[in-house]
Amino acid sequence: MVYSRRVEGKVYTFGISGRLFKSNVLLYDHQTESLWSQLLKKAITGPMVKKKLIQLVATRTKWKTWRKRYPKTLVLSDKTGYQRNYSIDPYEGYYRMGSLMFPVGKVRKDLPAKERILGIEIDKIAKAYPLEILTQRAGVLKDRIKDVTVQIVVDAEGEIVAVMNQEGKPIPHTFTYWFAWQAFHPKTKVYQ
Numbered sequence: 001m002v003y004s005r006r007v008e009g010k011v012y013t014f015g016i017s018g019r020l021f022k023s024n025v026l027l028y029d030h031q032t033e034s035l036w037s038q039l040l041k042k043a044i045t046g047p048m049v050k051k052k053l054i055q056l057v058a059t060r061t062k063w064k065t066w067r068k069r070y071p072k073t074l075v076l077s078d079k080t081g082y083q084r085n086y087s088i089d090p091y092e093g094y095y096r097m098g099s100l101m102f103p104v105g106k107v108r109k110d111l112p113a114k115e116r117i118l119g120i121e122i123d124k125i126a127k128a129y130p131l132e133i134l135t136q137r138a139g140v141l142k143d144r145i146k147d148v149t150v151q152i153v154v155d156a157e158g159e160i161v162a163v164m165n166q167e168g169k170p171i172p173h174t175f176t177y178w179f180a181w182q183a184f185h186p187k188t189k190v191y192q
Helices: 063-069 092-096 178-184
Strands: 014-021 024-029 035-037 042-045 116-122 125-130 139-145 148-154 160-164 174-177
Touching (some): 014 035, 116 148, 125 178, 174 178
Antiparallel strands (some): 014 024, 024 035, 035 042, 116 125, 116 174, 139 148
């Protein structure tokens, strides 16, 4: 998820608070120290409470796909001065662990708690698309949320390369776990 730093005309600087709300990391802004929920897209405590974030369209892609599209991309060096192996994913064990580390309340049984999904919210209507279904075959999956035709484009390698409406305009979307999406969108629909 990527959000604009501009809230009601003013630019804020955000950081990771180290706190969780329903097992999802909270952001904070340096100016007011309000806490912001990523999945609710708004501040939940502090002077900015109920102020909303604007979600931006972002790309999640494999490095080889990115390099093919943008071969002159510069990459941040892993020579940081710290003794750390940046090729090791610190969350690797968490992905495999079936249980949740922290409670989120009741988890709907539509999908396994740690099923990875693509979540879309349009006009307060939320829908979860299991990645296991989406990545099975290449092509364009068409669906509707409210009056919007959603098109999810999957390449030959099973990578989701675009999420857009019928005019080809990108639709903001979120890659997350089912347990988190349903905790913040309790009435979410699930693509079958």
